[in-house]
Amino acid sequence: MMSFLEIKDLKVHYPIRGGFFNTIQDYVYAVDGISMKIEEGKTYGLIGESGSGKSTIGKAIVGLEKITSGQIFYKGQDVTRPRSRKKTNYNKDIQMIFQDSMSSLDPKKRVIDIIAEPIRNYEGLDKDKEKRRVFDLLEIVGLPKDAIYKYPFEFSGGQRQRIGVARAVACKPRLIIADEPVSALDLSVQAQVLNYMKEIQKALQLSYIFISHDLGVVKHMCDYINIMHRGRFVETGDREEIYQNPQHIYTKRLIAAIPEIDPANRDKLREHRIKEEIEFENKEKDYYDEKGKVYDLIQHEGTHFVAGKKEVTV
Numbered sequence: 680m681m682s683f684l685e686i687k688d689l690k691v692h693y694p695i696r697g698g699f700f701n702t703i704q705d706y707v708y709a710v711d712g713i714s715m716k717i718e719e720g721k722t723y724g725l726i727g728e729s730g731s732g733k734s735t736i737g738k739a740i741v742g743l744e745k746i747t748s749g750q751i752f753y754k755g756q757d758v759t760r761p762r763s764r765k766k767t768n769y770n771k772d773i774q775m776i777f778q779d780s781m782s783s784l785d786p787k788k789r790v791i792d793i794i795a796e797p798i799r800n801y802e803g804l805d806k807d808k809e810k811r812r813v814f815d816l817l818e819i820v821g822l823p824k825d826a827i828y829k830y831p832f833e834f835s836g837g838q839r840q841r842i843g844v845a846r847a848v849a850c851k852p853r854l855i856i857a858d859e860p861v862s863a864l865d866l867s868v869q870a871q872v873l874n875y876m877k878e879i880q881k882a883l884q885l886s887y888i889f890i891s892h893d894l895g896v897v898k899h900m901c902d903y904i905n906i907m908h909r910g911r912f913v914e915t916g917d918r919e920e921i922y923q924n925p926q927h928i929y930t931k932r933l934i935a936a937i938p939e940i941d942p943a944n945r946d947k948l949r950e951h952r953i954k955e956e957i958e959f960e961n962k963e964k965d966y967y968d969e970k971g972k973v974y975d976l977i978q979h980e981g982t983h984f985v986a987g988k989k990e991v992t993v
């Protein structure tokens with residue numbers, strides 16, 4: 680299938696200023712050369728530890744973060760510069776939702792105004808049609824009609840996250856970038872939110888970029904997974920390739936860190952985790968250069984790519 684969005688060699692570097700004249704002393708290489716292709720109806724995981732650059736990629740794609748270099752193509756058009764985005768509907772078609780629904784939803788606004796905001800920005804429907812659309816959206820995300828005149832604080836965390844999703848899908852986007860959308864929620868509520876996100880995906884042919892630090896959470900969501908470390912992809916592939924046949928020492932370590940629910944297996948898992956930690960330390964120089972930078976990706980097989988020195992990965 681053809682991809683509708685392509686990210687090429689994206690870099691976002693933040694200057695670190697200091698000294699008497701507040702000059703640039705160095706850079707944080709938050710995102711340092713990542714490429715992705717997004718197809719319709721698919722889910723892509725962006726997984727890595729805190730600080731690996733996941734959120735920065737999401738924000739750079741939706742225009743909340745300035746891109747240092749690289750390109751974004753949408754429907755074949757170069758939309759890297761914000762000014763070039765209008766004619767392709769890029770800003771309407773690519774939406775982002777965040778982990779903390781309490782701070783991302785305006786507490787002074789009622790649900791109708793929160794959800795209708797993008798509709799007002801992009802479609803300008805008359806009041807009746809707008810209200811009907813908001814009712815439809817509430818139904819899609821499983822909230823009652825009377826939610827419409829309430830304020831965000833009147834809902835639970837899981838319900839607020841549904842409001843965030845309703846707002847994100849209000850103008851029928853093609854891609855939603857979901858930044859840790861369930862990590863602030865209880866386990867049981869996490870499953871509910873993930874399930875309806877999947878249902879909405881099917882109904883609307885949506886694609887997702889799903890950001891998480893936890894490979895366990897995204898296991899059943901993602902078709903493709905990009906494992907991220909130090910601003911770069913260390914391993915990319917489809918779900919089976921990553922979970923069943925991980926190649927990079929960092930991916931192996933992340934998989935070993937997935938919590939074990941069954942108490943009978945916990946000791947075994949702890950041993951496995953320690954083994955992977957030792958393996959990581961012993962083999963680090965094969966997978967990272969002398970400055971600690973992740974090597975370029977090399978094809979392992981099919982859609983499975985692994986960063987490392989050639990002799991290690993083939």
Ligand SMILES: Nc1ncnc2c1ncn2[C@@H]1O[C@H](COP(=O)(O)OP(=O)(O)OP(=O)(O)O)[C@@H](O)[C@H]1O
Binds near residue numbers: 892
């Ligand atoms: N505005 C900024 N100025 C300077 N450095 C920044 C800025 N925003 C992010 N960073 C740095 O860039 C790196 C990547 O941050 P980012 O938030 O993308 O990571 P993340 O993988 O999403 O982590 P988390 O899961 O904690 O959100 C971090 O080292 C972070 O400290």
